Amino acid sequence: MPKEYKTPKLDDLEKGPWPSFVKEIKQAAKNNEMSNDLLAVLERSYDERIGHWKHGGIVGVMGYGGGVIGRYIDIPDEYPNISHFHTMRINQPAGWFYTSEALRSICDIWEKHGSGLTNMHGSTGDIVLLGTTTDELEPTFQDLAHVGFDLGGSGSDVRTPSCCVGEARCEWACYDTMGVCYETTMRYQDELHRPAFPYKWKFKFAGCPNDCVAAKARADISVVGTWRDAIKVDDAEVATYYDNGMDIFNDVVLNCPARCMKFDHESKKLEINNADCRRCMHCINAMPKALRPGDDKGATILIGAKAPIIEGALLSSVLIPFLKMEDEEEREAWYDIMEEIQDIWCEEGKNRERIGEFIQRVGMANFLEAVGVEPIPEMVAYPRDNPYIFFEQDEEEE
Amino acid sequence: MGVFEAEGGIKVEVDEDGFIQDPDVWNEDLAKALAKTEGVEDMDEEHWKLVNYLRNYYQQFGIAPMVRKLCKETGIPLKRVYELFPSGPAKGACKVAGLPKPTGCV
Numbered sequence: 001m002p003k004e005y006k007t008p009k010l011d012d013l014e015k016g017p018w019p020s021f022v023k024e025i026k027q028a029a030k031n032n033e034m035s036n037d038l039l040a041v042l043e044r045s046y047d048e049r050i051g052h053w054k055h056g057g058i059v060g061v062m063g064y065g066g067g068v069i070g071r072y073i074d075i076p077d078e079y080p081n082i083s084h085f086h087t088m089r090i091n092q093p094a095g096w097f098y099t100s101e102a103l104r105s106i107c108d109i110w111e112k113h114g115s116g117l118t119n120m121h122g123s124t125g126d127i128v129l130l131g132t133t134t135d136e137l138e139p140t141f142q143d144l145a146h147v148g149f150d151l152g153g154s155g156s157d158v159r160t161p162s163c164c165v166g167e168a169r170c171e172w173a174c175y176d177t178m179g180v181c182y183e184t185t186m187r188y189q190d191e192l193h194r195p196a197f198p199y200k201w202k203f204k205f206a207g208c209p210n211d212c213v214a215a216k217a218r219a220d221i222s223v224v225g226t227w228r229d230a231i232k233v234d235d236a237e238v239a240t241y242y243d244n245g246m247d248i249f250n251d252v253v254l255n256c257p258a259r260c261m262k263f264d265h266e267s268k269k270l271e272i273n274n275a276d277c278r279r280c281m282h283c284i285n286a287m288p289k290a291l292r293p294g295d296d297k298g299a300t301i302l303i304g305a306k307a308p309i310i311e312g313a314l315l316s317s318v319l320i321p322f323l324k325m326e327d328e329e330e331r332e333a334w335y336d337i338m339e340e341i342q343d344i345w346c347e348e349g350k351n352r353e354r355i356g357e358f359i360q361r362v363g364m365a366n367f368l369e370a371v372g373v374e375p376i377p378e379m380v381a382y383p384r385d386n387p388y389i390f391f392e393q394d395e396e397e398e
Numbered sequence: 399m400g401v402f403e404a405e406g407g408i409k410v411e412v413d414e415d416g417f418i419q420d421p422d423v424w425n426e427d428l429a430k431a432l433a434k435t436e437g438v439e440d441m442d443e444e445h446w447k448l449v450n451y452l453r454n455y456y457q458q459f460g461i462a463p464m465v466r467k468l469c470k471e472t473g474i475p476l477k478r479v480y481e482l483f484p485s486g487p488a489k490g491a492c493k494v495a496g497l498p499k500p501t502g503c504v
Contacts, residue, residue, distance in 0.1 A: 058415045058489045058499055062437055065486035072414045084414075134415075155488075156465075194486065196465040196476055346466050 002029060002036035007043040025117065033081040034115035034131050041079055059086055059134050061141040064193045067151025068137055084134055085115070089152035090127040090144060091185065094178035095165040105147040113140040125162030125204075125213070126152040156352075157195035158188045163205035164212040172284070173207030174225030174297035175325035181205045187335065197342070198349035198358075208293065209281045215305070216316040220355045221338065222302040228322050229294035230274040231283070237290035239268040252286045298324045301334060303341075304356030314356040317364065321378035340371045404431035415489070417499040421456075424496030436483060436490040445482055445494075447472055452495035462492055462500045 010022045025042075028035035041052050057070020069087040076083030090106070106127065110116055115131030122128035127149075132140060141151065152160035161184045164170070166177030184203055185192070191201075204215035207225040215222035242248055248270065253261045260276035261283065263269070270290070272283075284291045301323060302316035320337070324330045341355065344367075349358045359367045368375050402412040408431050411419045416435055418424065429449060433441050441449075451472050455463045465487050469476050476487075483490030488500045 056499065058417075060485055060489055062484040063480060065480075065488060070415065190477070194476055194480060195488075196469070198464065351464055 002033050005036070005040040005043065007039055009046040010039060010043050028116045032111075032116050034085070035117055037079040037081040038085070038115065038117075038131065041073065041082065053085070057086065059137060061138050061151065064151055065195045066154040066157045066193060069154055071131075082131065085131040086134065086137065088114075088129040088132065088137070088140060089122065089124065089154055089160065090129060091150045091152040091160050092121055092125055092127050092162065094163055094181045094185075095168050096121060096125075097165075097168065102147070106144070106149065109140060109143045109147070113143065124152065124159055124202075126160045151193070153192045153195075153200075155195040156197045156199050157193070157201070158191040158197075159200050159202045160192065161185045161188070161203040161205065162213055164207050166205070166207040170207055170212075171288075172210065172225075172281070172293060174227055174293055175207065175223075175299050177205040177207045177223075177225070180223065180325060180331070183331075191342075197346060199352045199354050201342070201355065209279050210285065216302050217313075218305050218307050219316070220304065220306070221319075222305065222316050223299045223323075223325075224302060225297065225325075226279045226300050226322065227294035227297045229296040231272055231277065231294060232292040233270060233272065234290050234292075235269060238270045238287065241287050241290055242268045246287070248287075252283050255282055255286075256280075257282070298322050304354075304359050306354045306356050310352055311354075311357055314354075314360070316356075317359070318379040319373065321376065337371060337373065344370050402432070402435075404428075404434075406431070413499060415493075415499060417493050418496050421496050421498065424453075429494050429496065432496075433494045436485045436493060438483060438490070438494070441494075444474060444478070448474060448479065448482065448487075448491050449495040452491060452497060456495070456497050462488070462497050 007022075013022045014020045022039075025035050025039055029039055045051055052074050054072045054074050057072055059070040060066070060068045067089050069089070071085045071087060073079055073082055073085065107116070107118070110118060110129050113132055113136040114129055117130040119128035119130060129140075144150070161181050163177035163181035164173075166173040166175075168178060181203075184205075191197070201221075202219040203221050203223070204213045204219035205223045206213050206215045209224055209226060211222075211224055215224060238248070242265075248263045249265075252270075253263050257280055258276045258278045260273040262271045264271070284293065299322075300318060301320035303319040304314055305316040306314050320334065323334055345355050345358055348362070349355075353361070362370075365375065400412050400414065400416075401409060402416060402418070403409050406427055408428055410423050410428065413419060416432070418428070418432070430441055433445070438445060448468070451468065452462065463471075465476065468487060469479065474482070479487050479491065483494070492500055
């Protein structure tokens with residue numbers, strides 16, 4: 001039986017109707033000394049208001065430079081069971097689809113080699129296996145490989161690409177997110193497992209502008225599904241929404257950021273000026289039976305988002321307004337641009353400088369020129385309001 | 399903290415990950431012994447080329463070079479670096495070269 005610790009502060013976190021990580025760790029602690037010590041250290045950290053995990057361990061498996069995050073406690077004598085508590089990131093299947101057999105095999109492996117605690121899934125998208133020792137890393141890796149799983153990315157490499165469920169379950173998906181995510185993952189195996197970049201590089205694939213993987217707020221490269229023809233309107237369904245009491249004028253028309261819609265109460269017709277539409281999805285989300293994305297579907301490629309770690313947060317900028325994703329040639333051209341960008345970033349980027357920060361430093365105009373992408377109005381957030389920056393001296397004189 | 403012991407009376411202080419704490423105690427015998435802990439049985443010419451480059455760079459600039467620079471200036475492609483040091487340039491080669499543990503973001 002593991003040693004019993006008193007954890008009044010953690011116990012408090014079990015109260016209420018919500019799921020609780022404390023409950024889960026306690027469950028694991030019944031049979032696992034690591035999880036048990038983990039509870040004790042967490043309670044102690046709440047008491048002392050100090051974290052006891054040291055930063056910056058370097059551990060890994062043979063042949064790979066990423067995928068394992070080293071964690072050591074600063075008071076190993078008091079909590080010997082968690083003197084090592086390394087995290088392993090495992091590449092998730094695209095769209096997070098598993099058979100229950102696959103899930104069981106992961107859990108069995110982790111109970112054998114680690115704390116048994118998992119985080120399904122981490123914000124990176126990976127399967128996160130929490131807590132093991134250096135000696136168990138290689139055996140865990142081998143066991144996972146036998147059931148078809150591989151490590152994900154960590155450190156200054158291509159992080160495990162992730163995508164929304166896309167066409168597998170969602171009617172709004174404008175391209176096969178899972179297919180492209182898998183293709184990208186396979187294509188970047190070297191860069192994923194052997195870090196050689198100035199800093200991390202994240203690809204995220206969202207099927208529509210709802211962006212369920214939150215790509216454009218955090219990925220270096222966001223591939224967001226969109227369409228370039230008109231929103232499809234089913235007039236009869238619009239009328240039904242109206243008849244059922246929906247306030248179409250206030251809830252849909254006035255919430256349109258482009259103000260590109262009109263609703264006529266008499267005829268119950270919704271008119272959309274598609275040239276002004278910003279593809280924000282609001283009207284479609286509000287009236288899913290009446291409105292649908294158009295037929296000419298593809299994706300917008302955005303670049304340069306990041307969450308605040310070293311510098312502040314950045315949102316993405318549009319790099320390629322529209323790409324036909326099912327067209328292999330267009331996708332190849334996109335991969336070529338990615339490689340061009342990575343080359344320039346690797347040559348000129350500073351250590352720990354994300355691509356968004358790099359673009360900020362050198363200027364978007366210079367960056368686009370260097371990677372050979374023509375600046376066009378569709379890249380600008382508000383092309384009608386903002387003259388932006390892309391005017392060369394000689395062009396102005398003309 | 400721990401102590402790394404090996405044949406030939408080697409006994410040096412190392413951190414949890416096995417990186418030596420005092421860069422001044424480094425010598426070639428120590429490098430060979432450390433290499434064995436990283437899956438390198440015999441240090442050949444290419445191994446030494448990487449290790450010496452890392453040491454020189456560190457002595458000059460006080461930090462480890464970026465991986466791309468390492469490959470470019472030694473002429474050894476990254477794939478080959480991993481063949482030489484299976485645990486990679488940061489964990490393997492830097493440890494053998496006696497550099498302080500490289501810091502990186504997870």
